[in-house]
Each structure stands twice: as C-alpha cells, then as structure tokens.
Amino acid sequence: MKQLPYAITLDPGTSVSNMTGSWRSEKPVYLDRIPPCNNTCAAGEDIQDWLLHAEEGNYQAAWQSLVVNNPMPAVMGRVCYHPCETACNRGQLDEAVSIHSVERFLGDEALKHGWKPNFKASSTGKHVLVIGAGPSGLSAAYHLTRLGHKVTIHEAGPMAGGMMRFGIPKYRLPREILDGEIQRIIDMGVTVKLNTKADNIEHVFKEDGFDAVFVAVGAHLAKRVNIPAHQAGRILDAASVLRDIETGAEPPQLGRRVIVYGGGNTAMDVARTARRLGVDEAMIVYRRSRKEMPAHDFEATEAEEEGVLIHWLRTIKQIDETTFTVEKMEIDEDGRPQPTGEFEELEADTLILALGQDVDTTFLDEVPGVEIESDGVVQVDAHMMTGRDGLFAGGDMVPSERTVTVAIGHGKKAARNIDAWLRGSSYDPAEKHELAEFEKLNTWYYEDAPKTQQPQLDVIRRQSSFDEVIGELDENNALFEARRCLS
Ligand SMILES: Cc1cc2nc3c(=O)[nH]c(=O)nc-3n(C[C@H](O)[C@H](O)[C@H](O)COP(=O)(O)OP(=O)(O)OC[C@H]3O[C@@H](n4cnc5c(N)ncnc54)[C@H](O)[C@@H]3O)c2cc1C
Ligand code: SF4
Structure with a gap:
C-alpha cells in the first residue's frame, strides 16, 4: 500500500470504516x-x-x-x-x-x-537585562534579540548553561554540543557577563538604565533533612557533587560505597556519576515505590543497567558512622508512604542528599511588589511579569514543572511579553x-x-x-x- x-x-x-459508498466520491x-x-x-x-x-x-x-x-x-x-x-x-x-x-x-x-x-529585526533601541544564563535566560536573550532588542546577561557562575552544565552530566549532554548552541546565541550579539551576581534589582533599572529585566536564576539551594546521627560519615549534596565535577574542582572523595537519598532525576544522575567515578556500590534509597518516583522510568532503568541498586520504600532513620538504619515503608491508599516499624541496615562511606533544590530569592526580598510564595518560588502573572513593573521571571524559580523544555518555553514567552510591554502593548497569543x-x-x-x-x-x-x-x-x-x- x-x-x-x-x-x-x-x-x-x-465514517471511514468500510471505505465504500459515498466515501469513494467525497x-x-x-x-x-x-x-x-x-x-x-x-x-x-x-x-x-x-x-x-x-x-x-x-x-x-x-x-x-x-x-x-x-x-x-x-x-x-x-x-x-x-x-x-x-x-x-x-x-x-x-x-x-x-x-x-x-x-x-x-x-x-x-x-x-x-x-x-535567519531573521530580520530592526533595532528598537531598548536594552534588556537577563539575570541567569540557564536555558530560560538564554532562550529569553535569543528571542529578545530576534525581536530587535539589545540584550546583556549577568551570570553568577564561571560558565553559561545553568543546570544544563552544572546538573545534567556529560554522558547525557556532551559539552561541545552545549557550548556550540550557547556560542550561536552569543554570536547573534548577546553580551554575557560571567561571575556577575545580581544583587540589586532597583539599581539595574535606575542606575544602569536597563529598560526591562528578566530573572531566571533557577533553584540551586539544596534541601536538607534532619537524620539523627552518631558520628555521621561524609554527607554531601547532589547539586554540589555534580557542580564540582563540572568545574574541575578536586573530584569528590566518595569512598567505596555511596548512598544517594532521593528518587528524582538528580538522584539517578548522581548515582550514575558515582559509578563512573569508580564507586563499587552506588545505592539509591527512596521512600516510595518505582511507580511514585519523580524520575522517569527510563532513568531508573539506565541507572540499574549500570549497576546502581535502588532500595525502594525505605527511609533513613539513623546514621552510625558507616551504618545506616533504614525503615521499610508501605504506600497507603492515598499514595503516601507510611512507616512499617521494620528496619534494615546498609553500609556506606558517603551519603549524598538528592532531595531537590530551593530558589535563592534573597536579592528580590526588598524589591517592591515582588511576591514570594511560601515554598520560595516567585509569583508571576499571565504575562510572566512579577509585581514590580518591568521585572519578569521564568524557569525553575517560578511555579511550574522544572525541566529544560519548560524553561526554554518560559524564555520565549517572557521575550514576547517583554517586547509587547516595551512597545506599550500587551502580548495575547492567537x-x-x-x-x-x-x-x-x-x-x-x-x-x-x-x-x-x-x-x-x-x-x-x-x-x-x-x-x-x-x-x-x-x-x-x-x-x-x-x-x-x-x-
Ligand atoms: C541533575 C539534574 C538533571 C536534570 N536533568 C534534566 C533533564 O534531563 N531534562 C530536563 O528537561 N530537565 C532536567 N533537569 C532540570 C533542568 O535542568 C532545569 O529545570 C532547568 O535547567 C531550569 O532552567 P533555569 O534557566 O530556570 O535555571 P538554571 O538552569 O538553574 O540556570 C540559572 C542560572 O542562573 C544563575 N544565577 C543564580 N543566581 C544568580 C544571580 N543572583 N545572579 C546572576 N546569575 C544567577 C545560575 O548560576 C545559573 O547559571 C535536571 C536538573 C538537575 C539538577
Ligand atoms: S517536547 Fe518539544 S522540545 Fe521536547 S522533544 Fe518534543 S519537540 Fe523537542
């Protein structure tokens, strides 16, 4: 056929079920x-x-x-x-x-x-500051440039890319690919100032003369948990381990056996990274079952293929040097993990916490009109604007799913809204x-x-x-x- x-x-x-009758002549x-x-x-x-x-x-x-x-x-x-x-x-x-x-x-x-x-844009004469060179900031810079605005990015870190570089490991995203796509955005005329941490938003509007600001600083503060410990061994957080590997700092000393605590993509990535760094036993301890984990199933499969052992339905109750007491959990009818009173012991030299990240919004605390939710994310309206006129935000720091794709989409949406706002109109998609x-x-x-x-x-x-x-x-x-x- x-x-x-x-x-x-x-x-x-x-109807297309029999492909006869009037269907033939329609x-x-x-x-x-x-x-x-x-x-x-x-x-x-x-x-x-x-x-x-x-x-x-x-x-x-x-x-x-x-x-x-x-x-x-x-x-x-x-x-x-x-x-x-x-x-x-x-x-x-x-x-x-x-x-x-x-x-x-x-x-x-x-x-x-x-x-x-390929694009043609005549200069609008407007200058937009983007804070953060992660996917959201880079996407906003790219789309604003296509719309004729001049763009400068202030990035706190030593390299652009955000979590695409300091989170996602090389074995999933080779750095020459990431560098090539970032360089293409810079070649369009975007200025990137590295090692430049934003700390005073009002200053950039009033003293530096930017016409609008897009903030996309991501979520980089590792969440912690209190575990009773008697002489705990080494405790690290996943984001710092992945970051240190990328910056070429001293490779983290992990020992022979590692427990990663958490069930998201970061837990999978750091456990797989530990295997590549030569750890004999990389284990993940997660309090729910595979069905409820935030990581995608293929990520757990790929980790297991590489020899990562996942202890589902377990929480860490106590640490005594290299001995970890874990409690078995069960999922109740509301899908929540509940303790069973049954305990096991695991041995590990290092614990890596992969429990998620919070947003560092301290530099926005004093900005009038900016609303920060109880969980630390910044509120934006349907046009991606915060409560401060001309200050837009997107990516991991606003309430939404945390993925590169969403961050890139936010960057585009913000650029279109910033463009409309700078022209004194409103962006309303068809x-x-x-x-x-x-x-x-x-x-x-x-x-x-x-x-x-x-x-x-x-x-x-x-x-x-x-x-x-x-x-x-x-x-x-x-x-x-x-x-x-x-x-
Ligand atoms: C280990 C790991 C693996 C992941 N894997 C995937 C995956 O496979 N697929 C996927 O879609 N998503 C993945 N994600 C999620 C994804 O990386 C994020 O959702 C995405 O990077 C968020 O983009 P962002 O631009 O909002 O923030 P970020 O990528 O975090 O970038 C923010 C940037 O802002 C900078 N910054 C912070 N504070 C300041 C300041 N005050 N001044 C100036 N600059 C500042 C930071 O240095 C950083 O460069 C993963 C995340 C992690 C941690
Ligand atoms: S959802 Fe969009 S960005 Fe993601 S793979 Fe599909 S086309 Fe590409």
Missing part, C-alpha cells in the same frame, strides 16, 4: 488542526512544520523552522523528556514518531555546518486550533513502520567513562523517522 505524505482530516461524523477537506505533539511541547515548537521539511530531506529549512521557537535543538533532542511523543497520534497505530531523535539530528547538522538562524485527535484522522492507508532505535553505548563503557550513552541517528534513519509522521 502506498504511503501518502499527509493524512486527510475528515469532518466529525464521517472530496478531501483540508482542516487546520493542531497536532497533539505541538500542543504538548512546552517550548512551543511547530513540530508538524519542521518534520515536513525534514521528510523532504530539506534539513536546513527544517532547522530554520525549529529555531523560530527553540534556540537549542541539539540540546533538546538529548535532554527533553519528549512529552510530544507521549501525545503522538502514531503511538496509537504502532509506535510514536521519535521526534526528539530527528530534532537532535537536525541540531547536530546545524552545528556541523555552522547554520545561523487562540489554538482544535486538536487533531487520533479519532479524527483517516489512517487506513498507513503501512507499519517500526520506530527507529537510537544506538546505545555498551554497559562496560558506560560504567567507566563519561562518553555519551545514547547515540544519534544517521541521515537515512532520521529521514525514515521523519516520514513516519502521520501529518
């Missing part, structure tokens, strides 16, 4: 519906559009379409948890299109060939079209086309090196994968 390049969308109620109707992938991408990509260019083998046009919304496709194709694929209609036929792997292929092609984003749900598609003419799998590094090398674990698709596979799209 021949595969057509696009699906015909029928009016609701039109003309197809073109309806503009939003595909579920576009609808779920927090970076707001027009996936349907760039996949169409990729299907035609026009990779540069595909990449240009992609970077209208997302400045870092090579990064996103690696670290995004790709909710677009969970929503993909093809998943109901056989398997979802591997959107992220095609995105990564396009991102890598752009770096290889030195493609630059209403979304009706969703193209699977039931509304006519899919009878599609052939089975199994999803292309990305190659994986062998486990021995994964345990002993920081080489990238997941490999890329070659051109043939990327083209095949793009053509699996039903649109």
